[in-house]
Amino acid sequence: MSAAPPGRLVDNVAEFARLLRRAGLPVGPAETLAAAEALTRIDLGAKAEAKAALAATMVHRREHREIFDQAFALFWRDATAARHALAMTLMEKRKEIERKPAPAARRVAEAFARPRDQAPEPKDEPPRFDAVLTANAAERLQAMDFEAMGAEEIALAKREIRRLVLPLDARRTRRRHADPLGAEIDLRATLRTSLRQGGEILSLARARRVERPPPLVVICDISGSMARYAQILLHFLHAVSNARERVQVFLFGTRLSNITRQLRYRDAEVAFQMVAHVVPDWSGGTRIGEALAIFNRRWARRVLGQGAIVLLVTDGLDRDGAIGLAENMDRLHRSCRRLIWLNPLLRWEGFQPKSQGVRAMLPHVDEFRPVHNLASLRALIDLLSRPAPARERIMALAS
Numbered sequence: 343m344s345a346a347p348p349g350r351l352v353d354n355v356a357e358f359a360r361l362l363r364r365a366g367l368p369v370g371p372a373e374t375l376a377a378a379e380a381l382t383r384i385d386l387g388a389k390a391e392a393k394a395a396l397a398a399t400m401v402h403r404r405e406h407r408e409i410f411d412q413a414f415a416l417f418w419r420d421a422t423a424a425r426h427a428l429a430m431t432l433m434e435k436r437k438e439i440e441r442k443p444a445p446a447a448r449r450v451a452e453a454f455a456r457p458r459d460q461a462p463e464p465k466d467e468p469p470r471f472d473a474v475l476t477a478n479a480a481e482r483l484q485a486m487d488f489e490a491m492g493a494e495e496i497a498l499a500k501r502e503i504r505r506l507v508l509p510l511d512a513r514r515t516r517r518r519h520a521d522p523l524g525a526e527i528d529l530r531a532t533l534r535t536s537l538r539q540g541g542e543i544l545s546l547a548r549a550r551r552v553e554r555p556p557p558l559v560v561i562c563d564i565s566g567s568m569a570r571y572a573q574i575l576l577h578f579l580h581a582v583s584n585a586r587e588r589v590q591v592f593l594f595g596t597r598l599s600n601i602t603r604q605l606r607y608r609d610a611e612v613a614f615q616m617v618a619h620v621v622p623d624w625s626g627g628t629r630i631g632e633a634l635a636i637f638n639r640r641w642a643r644r645v646l647g648q649g650a651i652v653l654l655v656t657d658g659l660d661r662d663g664a665i666g667l668a669e670n671m672d673r674l675h676r677s678c679r680r681l682i683w684l685n686p687l688l689r690w691e692g693f694q695p696k697s698q699g700v701r702a703m704l705p706h707v708d709e710f711r712p713v714h715n716l717a718s719l720r721a722l723i724d725l726l727s728r729p730a731p732a733r734e735r736i737m738a739l740a741s
Contacts, residue, residue: 351386352378355396358417362400365409366609373400389418405609484716487689489570500577502716506723512553515648524550556649556679557588558726561637563656564621565595565628571686571714575655578719580605580613590645594633595623596661600641627661630699634670642677649679651726655713657687660699667699671706681707684722688712 359374380395393414401410483498491499518524520531531547560579564572572593583589583605590602604616618624646652652674660667675681683703687693689712695701704710709725712718 351381355381358396358413359400361413361417362410365413367400367406367409368402369400376400403608405607405612484720486716487714488574488686489714496574499574499716503574503577503719504581506578506581506719512555513649514551514553517552518549519552520547521550522548524548526550555586555588556651557590557645557647558582558586558651558653559590559592559645559678560653560655561592561594561633562653563595563628563630564593564624565659566625567628567657567659568655568686569625572655575713576614576617577610580610584608590641592637592641593617593621594628594630594637595626596629596632597623598633598636599623628656628659629662630656630658630660630703631662631665631667631670634674635666638670638673638677642674646677651680651682652678653682653684653722654703654707655684657685658695658697658700658703660697660702664698664702668702668706671703675706675708680709682709682711682722682725683707684711684713686712686714689714689718 355378356374359369359377362369376399377396380399381392384391384395386392396414397407397410401407483495483502486495486499488496488499518526518528520528526549528547528549531549532543532545535545535547536543560582562568562572562575562579579589579591583591583602590600591605593599593601599621601617601620604620605613607613607616654674685700688710695704711722711725713722
């Protein structure tokens, strides 16, 4: 990086900030001004110092650092990195290439390839007519089955999922916090204070109960029959994992995989790339009984304490003929506070629990709900926001 006059330097920093925004980094005017100020306090002839100054002012998340590094190398004319990004862009246009580039490289390449001056949207249609079409399209999107969506509808659905308001079902726990305005008297703290005052109780210490949302555990089927639903639901689970504490997410097909740590990455593309590395059985067979047995044996005691709610997402079609399924469902049901089964097959009005897997699972759940479109996801959020009703097994439907 070579030294430049102040005016040219500010223009370069502003252009670099626009490039980072196109690549998805949250770089605003404050970061841009801070970066320009930082460059005036270093030796511009030292590229490492310039890179460190820009990174310190423009990168706020660890997962964005890789994108920043590649954008920096390209923007400041690193010949090797430029050739790499160009190769990535060309590879994307060739369908015969199966291996996809890393998310960071692809996003930086797209940021460079995107035209800087976007053409304005055509305004031939009257505004009133547009509003009606938008409302109708939104209603259709809410009711459209995930499996029937095209690429454009799926992109819109993912955007809607990111806007969903997550449930705030905080509940009182046994823990207490000191609070002078609390409704409860903290006897231990009161006596402890009195000892420092010669045994006289001059005032009462007060406390209040701590409120926290209960643990949420999601066990999602990713077999072939659930592949389309699982791909979209994964965006919902990513949003929940980053907006709420104590969320555990497991995927299963022929084996059980814990993806809680991978979904904690705030950048969705990075998170899904990490999930793809640890889950080897996408779109394969289903062994529900074996997956639940592994969960009960290895994970139930770790994650199902303190009134946990379990969301079991599967169509109930078990390749092993429901062997051991009823026993493991019963154990799972008794280990949690509320077990909700989400089944996309419930979108059919004439659904009947005829398969062995469904009949073995159904007596051991508290709720049996559909999950096939945005409306069903909104209904699920509304359900989780309400207090849990008394347990009533839905034996009638299973009989």
